Amino acid sequence: REDNVLHIGGIFPIAGEGGWQGGQACMPAANLALEDVNNEKNLLPGFTLKLHSNDSECEPGLGAAVMYNLLYNPPQKLMLLAGCSTVCTTVAEAAKMWNLVVLCYGASSPALSDRNRFPTLFRTHPSATVHNPTRIKLLQKFGWSRVAILQQTEEVFISTVEDLENRCKEAGIEIVTRQSFLTDPSDAVRNLRRQDARIIVGLFYVVAARRVLCEIYLNGLYGKSYVWFFIGWYEDNWFEVNLDKEGIGCTKEQMRQAAEGHLTTEALMWNQNNDTTISGMTSEDFRQRLNRALKKDGYDIDNNRYPEGYQEAPLAYDAVWSVALAFNKTMDRLSKQGKSLKNFTYNDKEMADEIYSAINSTQFIGVSGYVAFSSQGDRIALTQIEQVIDGKYAKLGYYDTQMDNLTWHNMERWIGGKVPQDRTIVKKLL
Numbered sequence: 001r002e003d004n005v006l007h008i009g010g011i012f013p014i015a016g017e018g019g020w021q022g023g024q025a026c027m028p029a030a031n032l033a034l035e036d037v038n039n040e041k042n043l044l045p046g047f048t049l050k051l052h053s054n055d056s057e058c059e060p061g062l063g064a065a066v067m068y069n070l071l072y073n074p075p076q077k078l079m080l081l082a083g084c085s086t087v088c089t090t091v092a093e094a095a096k097m098w099n100l101v102v103l104c105y106g107a108s109s110p111a112l113s114d115r116n117r118f119p120t121l122f123r124t125h126p127s128a129t130v131h132n133p134t135r136i137k138l139l140q141k142f143g144w145s146r147v148a149i150l151q152q153t154e155e156v157f158i159s160t161v162e163d164l165e166n167r168c169k170e171a172g173i174e175i176v177t178r179q180s181f182l183t184d185p186s187d188a189v190r191n192l193r194r195q196d197a198r199i200i201v202g203l204f205y206v207v208a209a210r211r212v213l214c215e216i217y218l219n220g221l222y223g224k225s226y227v228w229f230f231i232g233w234y235e236d237n238w239f240e241v242n243l244d245k246e247g248i249g250c251t252k253e254q255m256r257q258a259a260e261g262h263l264t265t266e267a268l269m270w271n272q273n274n275d276t277t278i279s280g281m282t283s284e285d286f287r288q289r290l291n292r293a294l295k296k297d298g299y300d301i302d303n304n305r306y307p308e309g310y311q312e313a314p315l316a317y318d319a320v321w322s323v324a325l326a327f328n329k330t331m332d333r334l335s336k337q338g339k340s341l342k343n344f345t346y347n348d349k350e351m352a353d354e355i356y357s358a359i360n361s362t363q364f365i366g367v368s369g370y371v372a373f374s375s376q377g378d379r380i381a382l383t384q385i386e387q388v389i390d391g392k393y394a395k396l397g398y399y400d401t402q403m404d405n406l407t408w409h410n411m412e413r414w415i416g417g418k419v420p421q422d423r424t425i426v427k428k429l430l
């Protein structure tokens with residue numbers, strides 16, 4: 001019946017070119033979760049959760065228009081799901097005016113960890129700063145106390161580097177130089193060589209990463225005396241593809257040579273062990289179900305034709321479960337006050353606070369792993385460390401920042417057979 005439906009808005013980046021079109025896999029994942037939570041007898045007793053979805057194309061302006069339409073067309077919405085950092089920034093900054101919680105399943109920008117600007121924002125997608133404690137942990141593990149930074153001048157990397165610099169200072173790690181570039185990395189890479197940089201943390205999108213890697217080759221900044229940290233969420237063969245299309249001046253073989261041995265860090269988005277999650281599925285069960293749903297949508301999964309956002313799909317699935325669990329808690333509390341979620345209106349601050357505190361304390365085992373939020377609404381996540389060994393990524397281990405626990409498989413391989421130094425060692429002539 002109509003009056004026993006809990007309505008939420010969903011803003012997904014699907015069409016368009018710029019940014020991340022991750023709604024292509026995340027919307028189907030959210031719909032699977034909607035099915036599952038509505039089949040849970042005692043989760044929202046007497047109610048059905050309904051998701052009203054629209055496409056933002058990862059454009060903040062269109063995202064704002066979509067939000068406006070969701071809010072100014074009945075039925076009344078109880079909260080909003082959104083993806084893309086730019087769209088989440090716009091939606092989350094405005095949503096407080098309607099007393100709406102915003103749950104972002106696809107936003108990595110560190111700028112979103114700001115309770116002043118975004119008082120009602122939560123994310124199942126970890127901030128890009130989640131890599132930094134792992135980078136520090138690895139620098140300490142291999143005894144490197146002198147590092148360089150090479151970054152693309154994009155907002156997400158600028159704020160990530162600021163966080164990394166602070167953590168380096170706290171850990172007594174010297175940053176010998178910080179080089180940045182907008183599109184052409186050649187000068188920046190040459191400056192790294194001049195400063196005798198040996199251990200370098202690189203922060204850039206994947207197209208820029210191919211240009212950097214070729215410059216690394218041309219400047220000889222690779223092999224047994226260098227260690228590069230790249231971002232781990234590029235596609236696995238990123239350094240061998242699109243070379244002609246993007247005008248890369250290096251051959252596949254040269255790119256492979258330059259890439260050999262580099263390390264990567266990334267946030268874990270798929271539950272790694274065979275946990276039975278709150279939905280009753282393991283993450284592998286979820287993968288099978290998602291693949292079936294995507295094939296029905298016309299994606300040729302069997303031939304590796306995945307939609308964008310596949311990697312982040314568990315985050316969208318778990319976002320819907322977070323909402324349902326929060327509403328479940330809120331309904332209990334409200335019924336004691338003789339109130340109901342279905343009477344929520346956009347100026348009902350008290351009920352909004354109930355929803356906020358319910359989601360703030362929500363924690364469960366999801367298909368994306370343990371789901372819990374920090375006081376800034378950030379996703380608490382594990383990170384994974386890999387290394388390219390013989391041209392393929394090998395899992396070296398993973399890091400739990402909260403517990404400061406590094407699980408290490410001792411698989412790392414160094415080209416010179418020993419851990420590279422972080423500086424030129426001048427042998428004192430006797």
Ligand SMILES: CC1(C)CO[C@@H](CC(=O)O)CN1
Nearest residue numbers: 020084085106107108109233
């Ligand atoms: C890991 C990545 C690709 C980082 O960008 C996110 C999108 C965004 O932050 O706009 C999606 N997930």
